[in-house]
Amino acid sequence: MQYEAISYTWGPPIFPETLRLGDVEMKITTSLFGALRRFRDCQEIVTLWADAICINQSDRQEREQQVSIMADVYSSAEHVLVWLGDAQPSDAMAFCMAEAMTARRAHLLGVPELQLSELDPLLPSLSKRASCDCCQEPISWGDDPVAHGIAAIVQLLQRPWFSRLWVVQEIRVSGSARLFCGSHSITQDTLGDAICQVDVETEWDDLGGDADQWTRLSDQAMVTLQIGEPGLDSLVGTLCDSAMHGASEPGDRVFALRAVCMILDDERFLPDYEVPLSELWKRVVVHHVTTESRRLAQPDMNIACPSLVLALGGAENQSNEADRLSWVADFARLSVKSRAKNQFYIRNCTNYDGQAPKNHAGGLRPFHAHYDAGSPELLQTRGRVLSSITKIIEGSRFPEPSGLLWKSHLLEAILPWCVSCWKLMSDLHGSRVPFLELRALVSHSANTVNYTDDEELRDCATELTDLLKGILGDGIHDTEIESFTSYTVHSFLAADRKDIAADLALALAPLVIDQFEFLDTQRLLALSSDDTIAWVPDTAQIGDEICIFEGACFPFVIRDRVDESYRLIGDAYVHGVMHGEAWPECADDLQTIMLR
Secondary structure, eight states, rough: OOEEEEEEOOSSSSSOEEEHHHHHHHHOOEEEEHHHHHHOSSSSOOEEEEEESSSSSTTTHHHHHHHHHHHHHHHHHSSEEEEEEETTHHHHHHHHHHHHHHHHHHHHTTOOSSSSSGTTHHHHHHHHHBBBBBOOOOOTTTOOOOHHHHHHHHHHSSSHHHHHHHHHHHHOOOOOOEETTEEEEHHHHHHHHHHOOOOOHHGGGGGGGGGHHHHHHHHHHHHTTSSSSSOOOHHHHHHHTTTSBSSSSTTTHTTTTTTTTTTTTOGSSOOTSSOHHHHHHHHHHHHHHOOOOHHSSSTTOOBTTTTHHHHHHHOOOOOOOOTTTTTTOGGOOOOOOHHHHHHHHHHHBBBBGOOOOOOOTTTSSSHHHHHHHHSTOOOOEEEEEEEEEEETTOOOOOOSSSSSSOOOHHHIIIIIHHHHHHHHHHHHTSSSOHHHHHHHHTSSSSOOOOOHHHHHHHGGGGGGHHHHHHHHHHTOOOOHHHHHHHHHIIIIIIOOTTTTTHHHHHHHHHHHHHGGGGGOTTTTEETTTTEEEEETTTTOOOTTTTEEEEEEESOOOEEEEEEEEEEEEEEETTTTTTTTTTSSSGGGGOOOEEEO
16 A cells, blocks of 8 residues: 655644544644645545554554554655644745755765855845745845855754654655655755755854854754765664654664664564663663674774774763663763764774774774673673773863864864873873874874974974964964964963974864864873873773773773772773784783673
8 A cells, every 4th residue: 555654743742633534533733733734635535644643652562563663664655754844934945045055066066065155156046036936935035145044944953853763763764755844845865965065164153153053953954864874874873873862762762763773673672661771771782792793893884893882881871870880871861972972983993994993902803792691780891901090180171162163262272272281291201292192192093193203393383374274264363373372382381492382283283173073071181000191081080990802992991899890981092002002912811801
């Protein structure tokens, strides 16, 4: 039977409208009522599927059974019709702008991201569109059509549908989805393409918009509309990406993503709302470090190292409750920092096209852990304890801003923080940290350094002005650079070398711009018992041990529980071991490390 499936948001559990099916009446929400009126046809029979009508919501057993086949319902539908709600005044402008941006981009093949200034040729055509094609609603573009059009898209993305978790699966399994606002409609591909074109880094400030708001809304929409590189999604990675999406039941964080993450046939994840959440989250971790780790180890799988799931356990579980398993994250409360952690691992710990990842502290063998149901609280790994923490520097964490790290924040906070770190590291180490190592240290990753010695850096210092202008745009002036140089020198170093801040800016600016949004803002500088500089979780304590797990890209901080097991504190950066330098050649030098 051919049918169309409706994707919508329930809204508050209030049922003021009445649906009549023959002699049967049922109360429905205002949102569903609006969708049915929009998609009905007064001339022909239309077959529609909507969960509130086709599933007995008061029967828990039926609801769980239907939830388990939800992916089949949407993948088998002829079309998926997305109901965003009744039209608002700005919707006509948003849809018109998105279609114009996509049409413009089609003429610029090979350009992954347009500058908004490149939309200038659209202005005459936009100005001529004085009304909407579908409803003839007047469109007033004002004196800045691009800014007004983008602002209208921002309003559109604030619709509740974009923030719901279940719709991620509904859209990804569908072959064709179209979004409706009143009489307006647009394909998911067209809207998604327009969202990708807004270059926040270089131009959002110029539009006078809220960059934080745009980043949150666009990231959310990109996950919902399946924008990005296609591929097989890991369960943990998708949980991180969808952390901002809402669900009425905590267990739906897993149940709603079964088709997306290829776990439809895994009985551990069949919808069962009686399973304790702690048990469900543990199943996620065990699946990731055992079953899924083998799949992700394939050379063509460009997905982050499976040890990410242990890093999330440290990032999200900051309490010291004795009854909580330290290696299991609370996946119902993943925050924005989990998404950043996932992206950081993808960038720095991914086996791209069979090549070794940038960081492989635990060697080049695939990461794997062992779980025995007979000891349900323990996760067994193999590795090596390297050292213990002897000193932690409070106040060394990355300067997390109230807004995005564009333009002024680079000069006012990030680069001065880099200089401060250099001084702190030198104090920790007891001698000046080689300048060429600083790039890796401040980025928490073993990145390649482009310069060979300080002399070359000094020779390049004269290029600082042009470099920063190229990164920050024309709004930066020479006087600002001079002010920054003076500020960093006098505030942090008071050194004789007057070019030291310029050297830093020259070498670190491109790296900071590229890496900052994924840095773990909860890490602090530390010194280990073997005089090695490290970045450790802010919950780490003096005496905690630093170890490397086999196949894990980053070292980890663990705490001895005095019962032959360890508490996982979180992942870390340890200078000098990120390329496997400390990984033993002989397996006999490894030990079993039990995490509880």
